Amino acid sequence: MNRAAILWRVASILVAAGLIAAWQLAANLRLVSPVFLPGPDRAWAALVRGFSSGDLAGKLIGTLEHMAYGWLAASIAGIALGALIGSSKMMRAYVAPSLEFLRPLPVSAIIPVAIAMLGLTRGMALFVIAFGAIWPIVLATIHGFAAVEPRLYEVARSLQMSRAAIIGKIALPSALPDILAGMRLSLTVALILSVVCEILAGLDGLGQWVLLSARAFRSADLFAGVILLGATGYLTSIAMSLVEQRLLAWQTAAR
Amino acid sequence: MSIVAMLDEARAARRQKTLIAFNAATLRLGGKTIIENLDLEVRPGEFLCIVGASGCGKTTALRLAAGLYRPTSGAVTFDGEPITEPRREVAIVFQDYGKALLPWRTAAGNISLALEASRVPARERGARIEALLRKVGLPGHADKYPSEMSGGMQQRLQIARCLAQEPTTLLMDEPFGALDAMTRQGLQDEVLSLTHASQTTVIFVTHDLDEAIYLGDRVVGLLPHPGRIGIELDVDLPRPRDQLATREHPEFLRLRRQLFDFIKATEH
Amino acid sequence: MSIVAMLDEARAARRQKTLIAFNAATLRLGGKTIIENLDLEVRPGEFLCIVGASGCGKTTALRLAAGLYRPTSGAVTFDGEPITEPRREVAIVFQDYGKALLPWRTAAGNISLALEASRVPARERGARIEALLRKVGLPGHADKYPSEMSGGMQQRLQIARCLAQEPTTLLMDEPFGALDAMTRQGLQDEVLSLTHASQTTVIFVTHDLDEAIYLGDRVVGLLPHPGRIGIELDVDLPRPRDQLATREHPEFLRLRRQLFDFIKATEH
Amino acid sequence: QAKIQIGCTATSDCASAMVAVDEGIFKKHGLDVEMTPIAINSNIPAAILSNSIQVGGPTSTVFLQAVDGGLDLVAIAGASVMNTTSNTAIAAFVRNGLTIKEPKDFVGKKVGAPGLNAFLHVLFVKWLVEKGVDPKSVNFVEVTFPTMADIIKSGGVDAVLTAEPFVTRMTNAGLGSVGARYGAELGRTDPIIFYAASRDWAEKNAAIVKKFREAIAEAAPIVNSDREKASASIAKFTKQPLELVKATPPNQSEPNLKPENLSWWIDVMSSQKMLQSKLVTAKLVLN
């Protein structure tokens, strides 16, 4: 089992390596101007340079922090909101429509308003990140609640379980696969929005690095940032997978 | 004696006599009348069995008694009050056992759910779960997920969860349908002795006529399209029942034949 | 005669004799041995019944024969070849009928699925679906969704879908478990006449000993922990079987007693 | 009629082209011009390279960084240059409760610039350096023009680098005061924005470039002399309210661009480590 997992991971990395080779080839053949698309070799060199002489590490940590806090806030608020709406007719009638109105608002247009209301603070940035990252979780939770096997709700009713107990013991665990998939999505959304916020609201982080590199037409530096984002995405997804494996062990038992 | 007091007394007397009552209960679902004008009274402590052809409305009647459906007209009352919601002292064993278990909880966890609902402290649960699992013949399977259990094991697990509820009334929908003869007989006797000891009221749906007669104080046969009562037999067999003696009792055989003829007649 | 030809002939002869063969089949799941060293041969056209206590491994054995599990060691072969995947000519009736139906299709749609799988043209389907529904006693229920059907009706619907497959081999896992006595007897005879007419091979899991003897050419009793063969009885009862005459046949009663004793002994 | 698209940001710097469109000057010279609004100045080089626009108006900093990064762009005509009016319009605006008396008072302060490493920021850093203040001791963040007032009011930053009409608006709203007129103190006359194209296009379409230059040369004096006309064209193109546009004089248009006009920028940017290669001014401007 364990050895197989490692082998699969290696194979998966080989596939990614193949794609990187294709990228190198595209760069070598100059399919796109090297000013905009550097080869992986140059991007890697820029990455190493960024870590050794620049403050890329600091920027990375900044972005990771924004992502983590924003995502946590989005997860907690998203699950709570989704659970409320999913389990209450009242919330569905009064609150859900307003949310549907907020959902399509682009973060880049929200930021000026958020700045006006909350100031140019970290709190504002986290609010904006959470605002953008909350939707996959909210929708997935609402759906998960709606898709619970009706027989289980009947079991809960016949046990006269309290509403909180029904949510905590029946609906949430049953919706967990949906919620985790939503959280997985919103994790990357949070990462992307951290970068966007750093670009638009001038916070310190990879977003600034990417922005300044793009502005200065230093594409190798820009791709160094992109590589870091990719690596972050991959590592967080491994963490997500581990959590999923633990929490959804019963699902694998069913197979 | 005032009139009010007299009425009160009369009500108390009636209450003594019936726990669950169907009064001209009718249920329409999806444009069809599933149950029509059902009149049925279940006395406290009684063991009532319901039989009938497949699709005649046994499950539906049970769900009415459980409060999972509300009658379209007429009434279903528990202890004199209309049933609007399931009650904690009433436990239900569902026919589709596979769907009524929490797939993300182990066998122990599924039983624990009922204990949690009645606020049994955590440290007492372990022992009670173990006792219940033993009672239904599943000792040592506490850590299995439902998906790792056989059909019969899942069915027994559901029964264990209902017993954990310590109900005063048990509604059982073909609870032994997936069990082999021996396991089934064991559980029949288990249920009989449990309910007898605690004076539990039981409505028991089954398609096994022998089982209905063996267990019941009374057997009701439903007619289909729409569901209504077609036959009602009092079972005058001595208690405690015995798997060999009871089943050979002439009264048993007589009742069996009577029911058999009834069911046969209802078949199209 | 060359050696190759001789071998070929020998193989052909063997094939004649066995359709499905378990050769020392062992299956481990979740760290436990569920089936151990099972040796069993099913001849073409044979009606084999499997009985055993709840949780002894009947379903698992059937799933091995279906190709839904692969043995951890040993082999399960169909027509001489190892089974790696379910085959189209083999139909399976699952024990948990509620889960094996498509909830978004009506009864007719669920049967249609099997017809679509074997590419029956659309205009022929209607008539065949209707015939099949009548066969399992569900005429007029074509437009119902599984969630609007009773347990027994769902079970019969699943059987209808399997018959629609026109299989040469039928694997049935407690297919009549949710049916009342009359409906069940009707379906027993239906299955018997169908399989007899088309020389279908059947492996039939049941917990009802009478049913096993009534239907089977042979009855195998499994022992639990791990699942293996405990008893094997040839049923020498005249065919066609008859619900009254066969069940009163002395041989029937003898076999019944024998099986009963076996099951009783396996209970812990 | 040769068709070209000109991309500019919503400022008054490209006023000469806007006037040339409105007054039919381009048409007179046989050019069919379409003006494309560009959101962010640093997008202009990419837009030129993709041929979405043939001529764009990048700021000196954007242009030089792009060329430094390897994009083969050339300047083909001047658009706007700094002069006394535009220089006095530039200011570091300080929030209430803070007084800045001299340059070194900026040390340790949080200063918002509308674009890091962009025009106002580079100038400010240059000014700090000239006044003997280490720019690293100032904490710069990016603050866009529309959010400046809110951020200054909330105290999110200590000062913003801004220009008219924002200085007047914020002063009138009582949000703070001007801390330094660093534009005026620098007193430069170097180009702010000029028209640029890809070298490839410019060389292949020499005739069009020539007509373009003639048209711009004809329109520029109108911008500088006829504020009515200029404001109308600017308001039309940027969709800004006419009163707002009128309130601030447009930057001075200067159609002539000499290679040596860029050398000051190259020096400043090199000293701020914004350029990595050595740029040859002669190659930057099409002759």
Added chain:
Amino acid sequence: MSLDRARPLLLPLALTLAFELWARLTHLQSDSLAPPSAILAALAAALADLSIPIATRDTLFAAFAGLAIGSAIGLSLGIAFGISRPLDRLMEVTVEAIRPIPSIALLPIALIALGFGYRMEIVIVAFACVWPMLILTRSAVRSIEPRLMEMSRALRLSAPQRIAKIVIPAALPRIFVAFRLSAGIALIVAVTVEIAINPIGLGAGIMLAQQALRADLMLAYLLWIGVIGYALNILLIAAQRRLFGRAALAGDNP
């Protein structure tokens, strides 16, 4: 009845009123906030002079085209990954590493490769829409009742049949959730691309309004985007009901 219909409006109305009051009382002065009355006036004006309707057409065209392409790709990949464990594992690194790349960082490249206009916007919207579709479809396919998959094996359904008759209907409610999510994202990304680069559509309108210091107009655009998203969602849910009827019954109500 009429009260029932008004319920969804209650909360936004209350908030709007509160905001208007607050703006009046504090004599709001900001370049990025404006009182609701001013916003509504600006919206009415922009609707009347057709600038919003035209911009809406441009944005929606790009958003829908990108959504269609992106979700088709995401759906097929999601189904493939959900069904085939090996494929999923092989592509894991690639997918998870590409997913977090913010398209905003690659805008200059997209601009240079595709130029201004619909093409660039559609490509970027499609890129963004692939992921929610892929992730949610994959998880939906994985949580299909295993017995149904076994049944489809037993019936020997061909792979396309299995996908069309079992996998998609069973996963449909969840796929629809993913699609609704993607639709929102498509709108967001389209507008973002327009704000950042592309001089067409609602985003460009926001951009210009912002630069013109017309906070009222900027917020009017924002309000309008919200209205579009809201309408889109209602439309999708209605379509879900109509098209799939019972199959999508497990879906959530608006």
